[in-house]
Amino acid sequence: MGEETNDNAGSASANTNIDEKNGESADGGVKFYTLEDIRVHNMSNDTWLIIHNKIYDITSFLEEHPGGEEVLLEQAGSDATESFEDVGHSTDAREMLQQYYIGELHMDDRKEDNAKEEEAKTSGESSSSWAMWLIPTVAAAALGVLYRYFMSEHKSS
């Protein structure tokens, strides 16, 4: 349901990844939130955003945002990565993010994009390495056949 996983340490969770679900990773400190946890923080007095799988509580930043609070509120409780990147925020803006960081998006809720990108990257790499040796091999074989053909033509004439 909508409750925050870091607050429900005592309640039974169907998820086997209990350490993460309870918000604490084994190496300490990092809190993980699910999309459902984040979604409820969508008000002007309680505003969370997801940017690159990191969670930011930007409630105190709303009024300071040079781009206005409206745009932030539109994204409140959801993933603002695309809009944040579309604007082309400066390095300063990216550094500002750090002070509002409160945790990480739960692994189960991370966009498939990331996985797909990885997959595309690796499959792209493997297909290009295939092409890298397949094309020259085929070309060399074709040249060999042509050479033999012309040589035999030459001999017979």
Ligand code: HEM
């Ligand atoms: C917590 C996250 C964010 C921070 C820390 C932040 C910070 C800033 C900063 C410092 C600027 C001034 C220009 C710059 O340095 O790049 C800016 C401008 C702007 N931001 Fe953000 N921003 C955040 C999220 C967003 C999001 C999610 C959107 C869009 C939905 C957005 C839309 C804009 C726009 C449109 C401007 C341009 C304002 C102008 O040039 O008049 N920002 N932001």
